[in-house]
Amino acid sequence: MAFAAAVLTLFPDMFPGPLGLSLAGRALKEGVWSLAAHDIRAFASDRHRTVDDHPAGGGVGMVIKPDILAAAIDGTPHAGPRILMSPRGEPLTQALAADLAAGPGALIVCGRFEGVDERVIERRNLREISVGDYILSGGEPAALILLDAVVRLLPGVMGKLESAAEESFADGLLEHPHYTKPNIWEGAEIPAILLSGDHRAIAAWKRRQREELTRRRRPDLWARHESKKTP
Ligand code: SAH
Numbered sequence: 001m002a003f004a005a006a007v008l009t010l011f012p013d014m015f016p017g018p019l020g021l022s023l024a025g026r027a028l029k030e031g032v033w034s035l036a037a038h039d040i041r042a043f044a045s046d047r048h049r050t051v052d053d054h055p056a057g058g059g060v061g062m063v064i065k066p067d068i069l070a071a072a073i074d075g076t077p078h079a080g081p082r083i084l085m086s087p088r089g090e091p092l093t094q095a096l097a098a099d100l101a102a103g104p105g106a107l108i109v110c111g112r113f114e115g116v117d118e119r120v121i122e123r124r125n126l127r128e129i130s131v132g133d134y135i136l137s138g139g140e141p142a143a144l145i146l147l148d149a150v151v152r153l154l155p156g157v158m159g160k161l162e163s164a165a166e167e168s169f170a171d172g173l174l175e176h177p178h179y180t181k182p183n184i185w186e187g188a189e190i191p192a193i194l195l196s197g198d199h200r201a202i203a204a205w206k207r208r209q210r211e212e213l214t215r216r217r218r219p220d221l222w223a224r225h226e227s228k229k230t231p
Contacts, residue, residue, distance in 0.1 A: 003033040003154055004105030006078040007143055008069070010051065010112050012037040014140040019147055027157045034105075035147070036076075040064070043072040052113055061114035069109070069120045078107035082126050085110055085139030085146070089128030094169035096129070097149035108146065110139030172225045174218060176209035 007015055015037035016028060027033055041049050045068070052062035073082065080103045090096070100106055109116070109126060120126065131142040152158055168175040179190040193205045215222045 001104060002031055003101065003103075003151070004079050005033060005035045005147055005150075006076050006105070006107045007035070007037045007110065008040050008072050008076060008107070009037055009110040009138075009140055009143070010040050011110075011138070011140055012039045014144075017144055019144060019151065023157055024148060024151045027151060027154065030156075032154050032156055033151055038072065038076050040069060040072045043075060044068050045071075055114060059114075063114050064111065064116040066117035066120040066123075069116055070124060073107065073109070073120070073124050076107065079104035080106040082107045082124060083109065083146070084116065084121060084126040084128050085131070085142035086115070086128040087130050087133070087135055089130040092129055092131050092146055092149065094149070094167075097146070098153055100146075101150045101153035106150075108139075108143045110143050112138045169221075172214075172221060172228065173210040174214045174221070176206040176213070 009015070016025070016035050019025060019035065020028065024033075028035060041051050044051050050065070051068050052064050055061065055063050080100070083106050085108065121128065129142075129146060131145045136142055153164060158164055164170065166175070179194060183190050183195065191205070193201055196202070211222075214225065
């Protein structure tokens with residue numbers, strides 16, 4: 001069964017967007033996954049198609065109404081978890097993307113304005129996921145990021161199976177540096193070991209580079225990696 005993504009948004013035209021091109025786009029055309037973007041506004045009940053209202057207790061901005069969003073969720077066929085893109089959600093990780101990719105699909109709600117009424121999150125059991133500690137103007141780019149990370153892990157999307165296994169985060173380490181021809185460019189050479197043909201030495205070099213990079217750039221990842229190694 002193909003992975004079925006349903007998206008609830010005030011801007012359905014933002015989809016598939018970049019996911020209609022390249023790897024994800026080809027997989028979409030081939031039916032490896034499907035994407036249905038639904039306009040939340042279509043579920044508004046009044047003449048003006050109102051989806052938002054002022055925040056209770058005062059404050060700036062507007063909040064997406066619970067009744068309208070719930071109607072959109074209930075009226076949209078979907079499989080898998082119900083997700084709300086949200087800066088206060090659990091951080092998106094490679095492990096979370098792999099989890100979702102192993103499932104039947106997801107319903108992804110994109111917030112706008114100040115966000116959505118808290119009661120829909122509770123009553124419709126929305127799992128909040130964040131793409132990082134910064135604020136976007138809407139959940140759509142975040143949903144595109146989430147889907148991109150998931151779709152490339154679906155069977156048959158990536159060319160070589162091993163390309164996913166070797167990447168950053170696959171085993172908790174960042175990736176080693178890459179080089180390609182020309183062998184000397186602006187006087188800078190490709191590390192000799194990579195041209196040696198000694199596959200064992202090359203694998204050891206890559207491993208050392210990955211450990212070194214992770215230790216220097218991401219002490220948080222390195223600490224987790226080390227703690228797993230020595231129980
Ligand atoms: N007032 C909110 C931010 C609202 S931004 C706050 O301070 O937390 C509007 C919408 O953009 C959010 O409802 C959410 O759907 C989306 N969004 C913004 N930043 C995001 C992030 N880092 N990760 C995921 N979604 C995000």
